[in-house]
Amino acid sequence: MTSLSQAQAQKLALFSQQLPNGIAKGNSYDKTLATFEQLGYVQIDTISVVQRAHHHTLWARNPSYQPKHLDQLVADKQVFEYWSHAAAYLPMSNYRHSLPRKAAIKSGQQRHWYCKDRELMKNVFARIEAEGPLMAKDFESKANKTQGWGSKPAKVALENLYMQGDLMIAERQGFHKVYDVTARVLPDNIDTSMPSREEHAEHLVMNYLKAHGFGSLPEMIYQLKDVKSDVVNALENLASNKQVELIEVNGETYYATSQALNLLDKRLNRKQAKILSPFDNLLIQRKRASAVFDFDYLIECYVPQAKRQFGYFCLPILWDGKLVARADCKVNKHSSTLEVLHLVTEPSIKRSDAFSSALEKELQAFAKFNQCVQFAILKRSENTAK
Structure with missing residues (x-):
């Protein structure tokens, strides 16, 4: 082996x-x-x-x-x-x-998730088959009863037919x-x-x-x-x-x-930093991310605000072949600024100047991708949880 x-x-x-x-x-x-x-x-x-x-x-x-x-x-x-x-x-x-x-x-x-109303599903399918592509809003429903996340019956039928x-x-x-x-x-x-x-x-x-x-x-x-x-x-x-x-x-x-x-x-490019989505394929399985990268990650948008440690939507940051930081980011459309509400680095970072330089380049690129003209880091700290 x-x-x-x-x-x-x-x-x-x-x-x-x-x-x-x-x-x-x-x-x-x-x-x-x-x-x-x-x-x-x-x-x-x-x-x-x-x-x-x-x-x-x-x-x-x-x-x-x-x-x-x-x-x-x-x-x-x-x-x-x-x-x-x-x-x-x-x-x-x-x-x-x-x-x-x-x-x-x-x-x-x-x-x-949804129960099946087979008669409604049959009617919804027949209409799309006859009329062509349609959205949920194209189906008027007088029924007030909803399922799931407030979904109207026609929307439920569409999702069942889709699934x-x-x-x-x-x-x-x-x-x-x-x-x-x-x-x-x-x-x-x-x-x-x-x-x-x-x-x-x-x-x-x-x-x-x-x-x-x-x-x-x-x-x-x-x-x-x-x-x-x-x-x-x-x-x-x-x-x-x-x-x-x-x-x-x-x-x-x-x-x-x-x-x-x-x-x-x-050869792996270790100089470039990458800001990742919380739903990125690399770390969507949190147990694997912890086992392989020694990076314990929890997306906190589903956590009550008072219990958040890092922020609402912290983005993991890859650098030097490791997951070394997380940035709670938000686009401020009024000022066209990518705001890093909180940047939290891991204590494992050894070359902080090299990391900061790589992160600055990545934040500039990420700001542009988010149709912002600039970025601003509003708060910095080190993860002391370990």
Whole structure:
């Protein structure tokens, strides 16, 4: 069994996540698509104190990224919306691996949040089929009863049809979903065959290892239902075929591919700082971020204000191959300023001048990405929790 130091494990994880080096070749559009193919998904989130998470995650790997590139990828049928561990954009090349979840939801094997009004769903689908793409607001409802987060019945019907695969998101207007019949959203050449359980499980393993370099069983099946036994079997088969191998990091056992281990021979850019989204693929699994990077992270927007330690929307900061700080950021539209309400550094930073210089360059770039002309750090401190 290959044993990796923690520094090697960090390097492997970062290269697999295209951080901080990014995709090297192609124009900005091509780099964005390549990022999707590498990561497997990009999580969507609604919080907008800075640029939304899906745009931020793509920009972190492609500094020339612009939000219009994502819209174009959707329009070109290269990327689609569905569910990963959460709402996400996924590469269209992986479309058929969204089918098992859709089939399970449609059959009732898995439940979504909403109860199904099948008659209303039938009517909503028929209208979209006849009229073309529609938004929830295009359906008038006299009913006052709501479900879930105050959702009106037609919206619930749309979401159920979307989750079970009858509808897809053709585009977004503002942040509002535009639904259309699946057959009209998919490209003509897409494979729509249902993968076998064995094939799907192998995809889950290899897709995860491609994006993260190495991983454990719990990480590979994070927030996924009814796949554990299949993934266990897939790991056994892949290991016996020498497509994956066991490695050890800090006494813990993980799986990796030999191709991923070859990344350790490459040189990591340690001089560049990267400001990451709280929903970035690198650290969305907080236990993994703690184990690999020794970085305990909690997004505090869901924590009562009086109990927050670092701030409402603290963004993790990568530098020197490590997670070394967090910045509670907010765009001040009136002054066109990216405000760093609180910058908190880890005591592990050894070359503070080099870090400060790298962070200043990154904050300038992040301010521009957020359509600000300047940034301002309003408060600084060191994390003394450890």
